[in-house]
Amino acid sequence: MCSYKLSTILATALVAGTALAQRGPDLGVVATSEQIAEWDRSIGPDGTGLPEGSGTAAAGAAIFAAKCAACHGVDGEGTINDRLVGGQGTIGAERPIKTIGSYWPYATTIFDYVRRAMPYLTPHTLTDDEAYALTAHLLHENGIIGLDDVIDAESLANVAMPNRDNFVRRDGVD
Amino acid sequence: MTDDVNPSAANLEFAAGNGLVHRRLFLQGSALLGATGLGLLTARTASTAPPPEVPEWMRAPGAPMSPYGGRSRFEEDVQRIVGPPARGTTGAGSSRTPLERITGMITPNGLHFERHHSGIPDIDPNRHQLLIHGLVDRPLMFSMDALHRYPMVSRIQFLECSGNSRINMNPEPADRSCGGLHGLVSCSEWTGIPLGVLLEEAGVSSDARWLLAEGSDAAAMTRSVPLAKAMDDAMLALYQNGEALRPGQGYPVRLFLPGWEGNISVKWLRRLKLTRAPTMTKDETSKYTDPRPDGVAEMFTFPMGVKSLITSPAGGLTMQGPGLYEISGIAWSGSGRIRRVEVSADGGASWADAALTEPVLSKALTRFRVPWQWDGGPAVLLSRAIDENGAVQPLRNEIIAAKGLHFYYHNNAVQSWQVASNNEVKNVFV
Known part of the structure; x- marks a missing residue:
């Protein structure tokens, strides 16, 4: 890979007078692909990083009832923690109801977040199939997919979230 | 400065309405002020009884050295404002800096605000x-x-x-107190x-x-x-x-x-x-x-806007009757240095420049100060910051006019404190 772009950014930073006066002692140890695979559990919006496995809403309902409903309500209506279902049409209102169905722009975010941080008290206990099934259940409860639609690495990245086009980026990155 | 700085109301050089004094008074006349009883604000009930001529802490040697210093026991009530964790969780939530109880530009480590999403991990650095x-x-x-x-x-x-x-x-x-609102x-x-x-x-x-x-x-x-x-x-x-x-x-x-x-x-x-x-x-x-009123939501809105707060007098503190006070606060901008802070004591009808305390650093809190001769009547104190790029801190109604009530993050509106004749200081909207 070439690094000319980085040089450009560095030069810009130096002109701005903010940056890199130092040079490091190069003490990093090259990571193996096995180490990286174990650590890298983030999922990109194009599906990058999604693992093998699959699930359906039909399978996810029972998992949700057992592991999620205590905090999010039997139907994802929100009890002691966030509401996950409904709220469509409220985003321009003074009290928007931001749920997966009404607000979230990418379905991949559901899998990523559920697998990394849920259930709240016991994160990193779900299998990939369970995370897929829960993702399918939440999409189905929001009327986005059917009860028996299979969610896997390929289909999840292709789910069109209803509110996707109502975001504008302000980062200025091309 | 000279002998003509006499901080009695008759001789003060006023810079704006309702008692705002030119910042020069503090820049140049501080020695005189110390002798004339600058009004102090309190957050606790102070004893008015004078100490004995030789107090007990002078009659015996004090405490020995310690391996890690703590605060005076009389300051233990300066605490973060700890919000309840999100229900069903232990450590998801926030605690706020008690801004009205500290000064300068540095926040003590024990009072730095916290925001955690699933508690504080107990990380072994040898395994991290x-x-x-x-x-x-x-x-x-x-x-x-x-x-x-x-x-x-x-x-x-x-x-x-x-x-x-x-x-x-x-x-x-x-x-709420200043820290409870903005901490x-x-x-x-x-x-x-x-x-x-x-x-x-x-x-x-x-x-x-x-x-x-x-x-x-x-x-x-x-x-x-x-x-x-x-x-x-x-x-x-x-x-x-x-x-x-x-x-x-x-x-x-x-x-x-x-x-x-x-x-x-x-x-x-x-x-x-x-x-x-x-x-x-x-x-x-x-x-x-x-989210905006038109239903579109903006993503990656990273920099924090130009902002300031008066931290004294402020919610959580009590006045001690009419007299000369120092209005003190903090200003900051996510885009650079603070160029100027203006203060009003009459709800925004007139403004005086505050003195900025050095050092004034980019993307740091800047302490500002301005003297105020309080006549004991109703007053509404505001501060408004301008950064080196010329960005001006907006009024609350200006933000609402631009963004509606739809937004949740990035509120940098001007804060208003109402000072009442009964010495109370409260959050108000102007």
Whole structure:
């Protein structure tokens, strides 16, 4: 890979007078692909990083009832923690109801977040199939997919979230 | 200064309505003021009885040295305002800096605000590693011992949660202390490694534009950061105000992105992945975005706007009757230095320039001060900051006119304090 772009950014930073006066002692140890695979559990919006496995809403309902409903309500209506279902049409209102169905722009975010941080008290206990099934259940409860639609690495990245086009980026990155 | 500085109301040089005195009084006449009884604000009931001529603490030797210093027992009530954790959780929530009880520009480590998404992890630094991978020539793992050998920089910079001050978008003003309203902002001297040094060692690919930062807490908090910011002034912070980061601030290493919303300065940093595009994590899509009245939501609104607060007099403090006071507060901008702070004592009808306390640093809290001769009547105190780019802190009604009541984050509106004849100071909307 070439690094000319980085040089450009560095030069810009130096002109701005903010940056890199130092040079490091190069003490990093090259990571193996096995180490990286174990650590890298983030999922990109194009599906990058999604693992093998699959699930359906039909399978996810029972998992949700057992592991999620205590905090999010039997139907994802929100009890002691966030509401996950409904709220469509409220985003321009003074009290928007931001749920997966009404607000979230990418379905991949559901899998990523559920697998990394849920259930709240016991994160990193779900299998990939369970995370897929829960993702399918939440999409189905929001009327986005059917009860028996299979969610896997390929289909999840292709789910069109209803509110996707109502975001504008302000980062200025091309 | 000269003998003609006499801080009696008749001789004061007023700079704006309702008793605002020219800042020159404090800049040049401080010795005289000390002798004439500058009004002090209190947050506790003080004894008015004079001490005996030789108090008991002079009649016997005092306490010995100690391995780690604590506060006077008389200051133990200066505490963070700890909100209840989100229901069903133990450590998801925030605690706020008691801004009206501290001064200067540095926040003591024990009073720095906290915002955690799943509690504070108890990380063993001997087992913590940082992985840099993705679009790089060489994916690298760094132990904490390795990181501590890198050349470091120190900078004094603020950190503000983008949800700070949100409560003042409620229809009615909440009766809270200054810290209770606005205490999700703090300022420290941060010491650590310029992130660009490590990225350069890994060799960033020409098609990388972003990096994903991941924390080592139970929420595995993640945010996407533009590469340009990472190469500009981003730091891997290891120290805060001269000592190792506190666990609540990301021990043993956190990302620190000066001037940007606090959530993106990921604590307990374990992984940086170079990517072409943002990862679109939960926090940057479902949470830290700004819905507009037209139903469109803005993403990646990183810098915190120009802002100021009067921290004394302020909610949580009580006046001590008419007289000369110092109005004191903090100002900051996520885009650079504070150029000017104006203060009003008549609800915005007239304004006086405040004195800025040196040093005035980029993306740091700046302390401002202006003298005020309070006549004991009703007053409404405001401050308004202007940064070096000319950005002016907006009034609350100006923000609402522009954004409606739809937004949640990035409230940098002017704060108004009503001072009443009964010595109470309260949050009001003007």
